Every structure is written in C-alpha cells, then in structure tokens.
Amino acid sequence: MTKNISEADTRANYIDPKLIESDWTSDNIEREYYFTDGRKLLGNQRGKRLYLDYLLKFNNINLGLIEAKRSDEHPTKGLQQAIDYAEKLKIDFVYSTNGKQIYEFNRTVGKGDYIEKFPTPQELYNRLYGKNIELKKKLHNIPFYLTGAMRPRYYQEIAVNKVLENIAEEKKRILLTLATGTGKTFISFQIVHKLFQAKWNIDGENRRPRILFLADRNVLADQAINTFNPYEKDLVKINGEEVKSRNGVVPTNAFIFFAIYQAIAERENIGAYYKSYPADFFDLIIIDECHRGSADEDGSWRAILSHFNKAVHLGLTATPKREDNVDTYKYFGKPIYEYSLSDGINDGFLTPYKVKRIRTNIDEYIHTNDNKVIQGEIKKDRYDINDFDKSIIIPKRTDLIARAILNNIGKMEKTIVFCVNQDHALELRDMINKHKTVSDSNYCVRVTSDEGKIGRNFLEAFQDNDKDIPVILTSSKMLTTGIDARNVRNIVLTSPIGSIVEFKQIIGRGTRVYDGKDFFTIIDFAGATDLFYDSAWDGIPEDETETYETGEINDEKIRKKTSVTTIQEPKEEYGERKEKLIIELSNGRILKVIDVDIRYIDENGKPLTVREFLEKLVGELPAIYQDENHLRKIWANPDTRKELLAQLGTLGFEKEQLDALRDMIASPECDIFDVLSHISFSSDIKTRRERASAVRNDNFFTIYQNLKAREFLEYVLNHYEKFGIEELQRERLGDLVKLKLGTPKDAKVVFGDMKNLLGAYYQLQQHIYQAV
Template sequence: MTRYISEADTRANYIDPKLIESDWTSDNIEREYYFTDGRKLLGNKRGKRLFLDYLLKFNNINLAIIEAKKADDHPTKGLQQAIDYAEKLKIEFVYSSNGKQIYEFNRVIGKGDYIEKFPTPQELYNKIFGKNIELKRQLHSIPFYLTGAMRPRYYQEIAVNKVLENIAEEKKRILLTLATGTGKTFISFQIVHKLFQAKWNLDGESRRPRILFLADRNVLADQAINAFNPYENDLVKINGEEIKSRNGVVPTNAFIFFAIYQAIAERENIGAYYKAYPSDFFDLIIIDECHRGSANEEGSWRAILDHFNQSVHLGLTATPKREDNVDTYKYFGKPIYEYSLNDGITDGFLTPYKVKRVKTNIDEYIHTNDNKVIQGEIKKDRYDINDFDKNITIIQRTDLIARAILNNIGRMEKTIVFCVNQDHALELRDMINKYKTVTDSNYCVRVTSDEGKIGRTFLEAFQDNDKDIPVILTSSKMLTTGVDARNVRNIVLTSPIGSMVEFKQIIGRGTRVYDGKDFFTIIDFVGATDLFYDADWDGIPEDEIETDETGKTGSEKKLQKTQTNTVDESSEEYGEKKEKLIIELSNGRTLKVIDIDTRYIDENGKPLSAREFLEKLVGELPAIYQDENHLRKIWANPDTRKELLEQLGTLGFDREQLDALRNMIASPECDIFDVLSHISFSSDLKTRKERAIAVRENNFFAVYQNFKAKEFLEYVLNHYEKFGIEELERDKLGDLVKLKLGTTKDAKIVFGDMKNLLVAYYQLQQNIYKAV
C-alpha cells in the first residue's frame, strides 16, 4: 500500500534537503511566516492571518517565498496565492514545489519556468540587487534598531528598504505614501539609523550624515524627537529659543536637526534661519506630512528645499495623489511605496470603523422677524449647512448638536470633535460641558493653536492611555494630522470638509490599534462622509463613479467641495475678523435629531446602507454553505459555527453587523441562524422561543435519568432562549457549569465524566437547530 505523504512530509523530506543543497541555512529561512495580524473583529477577535510556507532571507532582506504542496499535488497548485502574497510583500521571486519539481516565477517580469535546483542566497541576492550593490549590501546588512520583542511590520520593512535602495541608486527626490497610524516616524528613525551606522553621506567621506527632519507643527516635531531618543546626544531642535541661547547663531554641532518650517522660514521682522546654513549642509531632509506645506513654487517649505537642493529630499504623506496635493507628487515624483488605509484595516494593523449619519430638522436657515438677532446682520436670504458656525451661529442648533454628541458616545470614550473654527470649538466645548454627567471640570476641553501650552498639556493627557481625563477634545484644524492618540473611539464631524486630503487625515485620527478597541465610530452631522463615495476615496480613478447616493455628479461634488471652509487654523488670526451672525430662535420651533443612520464598512472601505449591506451579504453567502442542511449542520456545532462566524467576519460582517441585519429583517428574538437561512433559502423565520419550545416538546430531556443533568440542560436552553447563541459557545460551558452545578467535580458526578457533559451540550444544540 502506498504511504500517504503529507505536505509536512514533503517539506521535511524533499524541500528542506534541496534548500540545504543550495546553501540555505536556518538563519536564512522562516517557516510558516505570518505577516498580517488579521482584520480586527468584535469581541477582541481577529480574522484570518496571512502566512507563507517558507520565507527566504539573506542579508536582512526578504528575497523569495516558497509555496509547498503535497508530493502527489501538481507543483504549481498554489502558485497564484503565492504570487498574490509576493505582490503584497514586494518580493520578486516565487517558488512552488511538491518536492519533486521546482517552479520559479519572477513576479516583476511575469514569467516562470521549471528549474533543477534552488539558487543560492548570494546568487538570488545578486540577481535582484545588481545596481550599486555594494552600498545596498552595506545598508541591508545593518539590522533594524529594535528593543524587547519589537518586530517591524512587513510594510515598514518594505518602506525602509525601498528608501535605502533609492538612496543607493542616487535618487534625490523620494516619496512614501503611508496611511495615518502605520508608523511613519518609526520608519524614518530606522532609515536614519541605518544611514548613520553606514556613515553614508553625499560627500563620500567617513562621517555620519547630517539630516533635517522638517514638520509643520510643534506637536509632530516633538513626537519625532521622542522617537529618535536613542540618538538624543546627536540631535537638536532649531527654533528661536535655541538660536537665542546661542547668541543668534544657528546650531551646527549635531547630526539630526528638527524644525517646523514656520520657525526657520522667512517671516515678518525675522530673517530666514535656514539661509544661515550652507546649501550643501544637509545630506538628507525628511519632510513629514509633506502634502500640508505644499510643494508649489510659492509653498511654505518649497523655498527651504530649493535652498538645500543638493540634498536628498524624502517626503512622507498619508494621502494618495489628489487634486489638492498634486504639486506634492509633481515635486517628488511617483511614490516608491504606498500602503493605504484599506490595506492597514484589512491586515489588522489599523482599526475598522462604522459611520453614524445624524440628521437634524435644521439644515438651512431662512430669517424671519420672529427670531432674535443677537449679533451681526442678515446678509443672505438663505443660509445652508456650509454657513453654519462659519457665517452664522444658531444657538439652539449648537445646543442640539452638543446633546446629540453626548447621546451617541460612551460616557468615558475618548472623542475628538472637529469644528468649523476655533470659536466654534469654544462654543461646542461650553455646550457639551453644560450637559455632561461627569463632574470633572476637564471632561471636555478645547485644543487649538490659541490654547498654546494649556492645549498641548490637555492633548498629552488625552494621548496618555492611563488617564481618563480629558475625554472629549474640541478642535478645528490642529488635530487633523500626526497626533498619535491610540484609544480614540469617536471622531465627530460638525464641519463640512472640502478636501479629500483633510478628510483622510481626520479619519486617520481614529484608526490606531488599541487593546479592546474593536472599531471606532465616525459621527457625522454635516454629510462629510459622502466623501467615502467620492471617486477619490482610496484610489479609485476619477471617471469610474458618475453619481453618489445623493445623485450629485463628480463635477457637482467637486464644485461643492471648493465652496467649503478649508482655512488652516493657524491662518485664522490673519486679516480682519468678520463679525459672525448669531441667531436665537424665538418662534417656538423645536429642534431635534430626526434620523441616525448607522452604516457599516465593507472590506473595500465603502459604507453600506441597510439595503446594500443585506444585498452584499446575500451575495457572499453561497461561497460559505451550499444549502439549508449544510448551514444547519455547521450552525448546530459550536466549533464549526465559530469558524463560520469568523469567516463572515473576514468578509466584513461581524457579530454586531449580523445583529443589525437581524433587527433589519426580523427581530432581536430571532436566531441569527434563521436570519441567514431566510435570506439564503427563503425559509420561515423562527424565534428562539419557538426553537426552545420544540426541544421541550420533542422530549429531548427524557433520555437523561439524572434529575440534575436534565435540570442543567434545561437551564442552558433557557439561557439560550433569553440571551441567544452566545450561551451556546464552547468556551461558555465552564461558566454555565459554575452557575448551575458548582465545580467540575460536581459536573462529573452528575454526568459521569466531562466527556458525557460535552456530548450532552452538543446534542442539545443539534436538537435546537433541527428543522421545525
């Protein structure tokens, strides 16, 4: 009889020896290499992680992957999946083997063929990195600077190595596009660390490079300085205070220089500090959030970069190319690597989100003499949502929004409220504090540029995950970029957003991963989340979407966007401040929230309405189970049911969304099984009570002679009827035993042994889900 040879046997007996023949050692091979965390699901659970059978490494670089198949499988059976993973990991060579044959595929040129043996590590490395190979080898050979159990994520490794390889190829303009929350500062530090250790510089001398880290806000520069702590003796911050302490001389006795460009650029009555440095002083300039400063010829940091035009310029941004940052891409060129918000959520490195669209009964204002003008004068016949809190404030509307915010967030859930401007942030802060139930005076605070040091202190406390207070920050533009607050649970939009770049930055405030944070909620009072449907969201070509859910065409929406307020907070103080119209409604009109529409996000980042959500789920279900009996068999077993729920979760339908689906087409008293069966096979909807009655009428308990055994199973059934399928999970059995029987020893006495108890628990579920 022919012995069955498993995939594990094939690896151990055939593939491993072939790798050893080609000089691959254990230092060069990672087996079952997991490179994603799995999409975050409700209940602190995760979707499926992605992994490779073999990852081949050399000189700290990922060179190839091997897909292993059983000896009696075709050698290229799993090739396509391996190619997809190689594309994700930016790995050029893919091998697929059943131990007897080896197939080599070059992803870059899209061709492959069978080969006699694996190439050696050195051969493969030389084949991939032929140009400027000595400098690349030197930079690659320097390991990442890591402490403790820290390990870089796969995209961070790619980003660092791509930058270093471009520097080795003498590229002078380099751009990385990485979603907010993916660790751009960590990536910057690793790049600097490797360049320092290699003593790379543009002169080719034996010295460390001089590097300028350029940001547009002090909070971002300070965060970066903290990340560069291992090199604290080699860094300095360029600002007026530092230069004053040096009698007006700019600092030069360091290797890493941090600055916000406003502090070193030319300003009224202050010369440009950057001009005090020779044009060839810096070897590398890293521009954080480079889309904000603008790369057009009149842009804030363009003059600085033009002065240091001989250095390498590395731009970091979270926003793909859009109409409002096209100059950035024109200056730096095409990104050498992109990692999107959707990538981060799918991989489990960023937190998913849901959207609450809150509609009120005042989305426009037409003045009547019944209403009281507190300040200003009426200049328009009609004021719409783009005017609110910018040109006109309606006191009762601000009051309503403050109450609605508190009603739609958890009492102690950290929340950022994005307002129209700094005055609006004050007004909302005061209204929220009027209705809050928490007595702490700093429960809700304003954090804007006007708050200065006080605001920065509040922000630091908000970012500290060991501190509960403050809970709510009101802001306008200051917090749109780069602020690392991992436990943000709600992003509130009370201001129209005219820029896709700004919208992505704001959404990014909530995406950072934190233990126990399964998702965050975007609470939208102004329809700003229509931008999710825009052709520009997450890289869809502009001409692919003609209309959105409101019926507006792309051109109409672009026109609308250009009319909204996009003034930076830091520029509010310039020019004459116009008197804002303030109205108090006095005609007896009652303002109220008329609708809260909760929308869930699919795996492509698009919010789904209730109908779209249902249609999408129906479309996905046939791939999971074939017919009603198959679904019934899966659902009646706690182990296979758990797998099914996890599979649905990876498709974007977790427990909360399934509950929402149940409420949409049935009622909370129905079992999720019946909802799935109904939408898939048009079967009748049944309640948990009906299923429990059927179990009792079928005399299931009669087979148990021991009264306590019968009583325990009836107890489990009652819990299911009252609370749902959570009471039937495998890991719930221990809690049920403690509640009803006492200890494990007591359970053994009642059922004979624990195996009998487990069998009874499973048989009860089979009876619950019998066809009735």
C-alpha cells in the same frame, strides 16, 4: 501501495535538502512566516492571517518565497496565491515546488520556468542588487533598531529598504505614501539609524550624515523626537528658544535636527534661520506630511527645500495623488512605495469603521421676523450647512449638536470633535460640558493652537491609554494630522470638508489599532462623508442601501454621486476677525435630530448592507434558524434559547461577541434577540424598555387574580428591562423567588404549585418577544 506523503513530509524529505544543497541555512529561512495580523473582527477576534511556507532571506532582505506542495501534487498548484503574496511583499522571485520539480517565477518580468536547483543566497542577491551593490549591501546588513519583542511590519521593512536602495542609487527626490496610523515616524527612524551606522553622506566622506526632520506642527515634531530617543545625544530642535540660548547662533553641533518650518522660515521681524546654514549642510531632509505645501512653488516650505537643494529630499504623506496635492507628486515624482488604508484594514493593522450621518431640522436657516438678530446683519436669503459657525451662529443649533454628540457616543469613549474654527471648538466644548453626565471638569476640553501648553497637556493625557480623562477633545485644524491617539472610538465632523486629502487625514485619527477596539464610528453632521463617493477615494462605490437608526432598510437605492459639496478652506485658522451674524430663535421653535442614517462602509469606501458589513467584521453569520418566527419561538423559551446560545458559542459567537454585535448596531439597552433578528431578517430593533412597555400595555398581568403573583411577574419584567436576558434564564428563577416572594413554599402558596409558577415565568417571556 504507495504511502500518501504529507506536505510536512515533502518539506522535510525533499525541499529542505534541496535548499541546504544550495547553501540556504536556518539563518536564511523563515518557515511559516506570518506577515499580517488578520482583519479586526468583533469581540476582539481576528480574521485569517496570511503566511508563507518559506521566506528566503539574505543580508536582512527578503529575496524569495516558496510555495510547498505535497510530492504527489502538481508543483505549480499554489503558484497564483504565491504570486499574489509576492506582489504584496514586493518580492521578485517566487518558487513553487513539490520537492521533485522546482518552478521559478520572476515577478518583474512576469515569466517563469522550471529550474534544476534553487539559486544560492548570494546568487539571488546579486541578481536583485547589481547597481551600487556594495553600498546596498552595507545598508542592508545593518539590522533594524528594535527593543524587546518588537518586530517591524512587512510594509515597514519594504518602505525602509526601498528608500535606502533609492538613496544608494543616488536618487535625490523620494516619496513614500503610507496611510495614517501605519508608522511613518518609525520608518523614518529606521532609515536614519541605518544611514548613521553606515556613515552614508552625499559627499562620500567618513562621517555620519546630518539630517533635518521638517514638520509643520510642534506636536508632530515632538512626537518624532520621542521616536528618535535612542539618538538623544545626537539631536537638537531648531527654534527661537534654542537660538536665543546660543546668543543668536543656530545649532550645528548635532546630527539630527528637528524643526517646524514656521520656526526656521523667514518672518516679518525675524530672519530665516535656515539661511544661516550652508546650502550643503544637510545630507537628508525628511518632510513629514509633505502634501501640506512643501512642494508648491509658492509654498512656505519650498524656499527651505530650494536652499538645501543638494540634499536628498524624502517626502512622507498619507494621501495618494489628487488634484489638490498634485504639486507634491510633481516635485517628488511617483511614490517608490504605497500602502493604503484598504491594505491596512484588510491586514489588520488598522481599524474598520462605520458612519452615522445625523441630520437636524435646522441644517439650513431662512430668516423670519419671529427670530431675533443679536449681532450682525442678514446678508443672504438662505444660510446652509457651509455657513453655520462661519458667517452665522445659532446657539440653539450648537446646543442641539452637543446633545446629539453625547447621545451617539458611549459615555467614556474617547472622541475627537472637528469644528469649524477655534471659536466654534470653544462654544461646542462649553455646550457639551453643559449637558454631560460625568462630573469631571476636564471631561470635554478644547485642544487648539490658542490653548498652547494647556492644550498640549490635555492632548498628552488624551493619548495616554491609562487615563480616562479627558474623554472628548474639540479642535479645528490642529489634530487633523499625525496625532497618535490609539483608543479613539469616535470622529465627529461638524462642518463640510473641502479637500479629500484633509478628509483622509481626519479619518486617520480613528484607524489606529487598540485592544478591545473592534471598529470606530464617524459621526457626521455636515455631509462631509459624501467624500466617500468621490471617485478618487479608493475606487468608485456601488449603490448604497440606506439603513435607519431603527435598522429599517430603505428600499430606494442612493445612486453613486460624482461630485460633493465643498468649501474653500482658509489658509490660516484665523482670518480677519469679521463680525458674525448671531441669531436667537423664537421660543416656539423646537430643534431636534430628524434622522440618523447609519452607513456601513468597507475599507474601499463601498457602502455595505448591515449583513455584508458584519460578515466582514464577524465572519460568515450562522443560519441555524429558518425565519424570524422560528427565531422568536426559540428565543421566547428559556430551554431552547439556552440551546441556541450554546450552538452560537460553538460557532464562535460567545457572549463577548454577541454583546459587541449589539453595541455596534444598536446599544446595550437592546436585546440580543433583536440584534440577531435585525442582522438576519432586517427587522426593527427594539429596546428592552420598549418590549417591557408592550407587555405592560397588553393586559398580560390582569389574568392573574392573586396580587402577589402579579407583583412577582412585574418584578421579573423590571429586572429584565434593567439587566437583560440573564434575568430570564430558568436557573435564575429560584433567586428571583427568594428576592421577591421568600421561600419556595411561599411561591407555592401564591401560584398554587411550582408548575404554575414555571408556566407563568415562561408565558411572560412569550409575551416579551411577541412585541414586533
């Protein structure tokens, strides 16, 4: 009888010897290579990580992968999965083998065949990098600059190597498109590091290259400078202060130059600093957030790029091609590599999200004589969401939105509020601080360009994960791009967004991964999230099922939308200071939030039901109760509830995961029972206070003639309302008796005997969960 050989035996006895035979050493092979972190799930859990059986490397480059099968299986059984992984990793050569036969598939031509033996590392490298191979080899051979246990993510390696290979092939215009939060500055640094070590330059001389890093905001340039800290002695920032310190002469005694284009472009009273440099001074120009106008022929950046036309221009952007950034793609050409938001979320490098669409009863305004005009004049019959805080200000509406923000975020959850303009950011900051419950004076602060150094200091404190304060930032345009704040839990949108490019940038403020951050929430007051329905978001979404704040599902489907309301964004954050209309509402007008529509949206912008979304975050939900009544019966009895919780624990739903589920779809004031019932049967969610109130109103206590018995049961109910189901455990009864009645003997006097006490304790719980 033939021994059943395992896959591990096959690798050791058949595959490894064949690799050694073709000169593959342990330095060239990485076994069980994990290349994703696994999608973020609730309770700080992770989904399945993707890995390869063998990764073949040479000269610091991934050349091929091997899918290993048992010797008694067909050699190409796992080929398709291997090809899918190769597509993700941009690896051209895929091998599938059972140790006896080797199948080679070339992804670039889409064909494969059986081969006698593995190619050697050098043979495979030569097949891939024939053109300008010496320069490519030189660049590849230089390892990444890493410290400690740091390791580049797979897509970062791909991006760096793709850029270097294009530079080696003398390409002049290069574009990388990577989602916000995926480390574009880290990628830039590794590119510069390798070019420095190789002494590459456009003249082919024996010198280090001179590189200009261009951004459009000081905070972005400063963040980049921090990343480039290992080359601190070789870098300089070009600005008025630096030029002034050099008696009006631009700095040239460095290799890495950082600048914001506003600082070096031509202005009314200052000549363009960039013109002081020879046209061939720089070898490489890196343009951060290049979609922001660098490629527009009339744009401010274009003159700078045209002056340094001989240099290689590398554009970095987080936005795929759209009508509103077509100039970028026209200038740079097709991206040499793209890594999308959906890639980042599925791989576990970015955080999933949900949407709360909040509507008020003053999302439009029609003037009546009951209301008072404080400033300005009425120019329209009807003002809508596009007008608020631009042409019309209603202080009571701003106050309502401030209160709604506080009611829809956790007290200490870091939150960025995107406002209409800087004045609106100021007003909303003041309103939030008026209604906050945290005493710290810097709980909510404004961070805009007007704040200058004070605002930048607040931003640094907000980005510091060891600091709790400030909690809320109000801003307008300043924080839309490039701000690395990892623990942002809420993104608040208070005005429509006219550009899907800007929308993606804003959403990116919340996607960064942080320990304990399982998802973030987009709180939308203006319908800006309708941009999820744009066909260019990440595909056309299917019909949506609406869920209300209570968890009730609306049976009426919302048809997918093909267009969205947009507004023309001003080119500058401040235009002319026009007098705005200010309205004081009549005292009889009561403003309120009329609807909170919670939308669960996947990484592709597709709306999901509650269950679908949670299954993505949690994994497959268990089916260990038959229906809602069965769950209610189990939960109302402390003994069977304990068994159910134990079963859920064995399935991976420990207390931490259940609490995270509750906090996500409801609030800490709700019972886990309601969360499970809502997920499984779409039932309404009640708070513990609502359940306790129902018991007080159903005459349950009147059946107990003994006043002390009634007071004890009311005491238990109050503890449940305040602290949760832990107060209803059978093991907790003894402590409750001691706290309220004294000794077991005292309890026996009140209830007659311990059996009656236990029965009353259980009966109270049945009444708690009868409320529907």
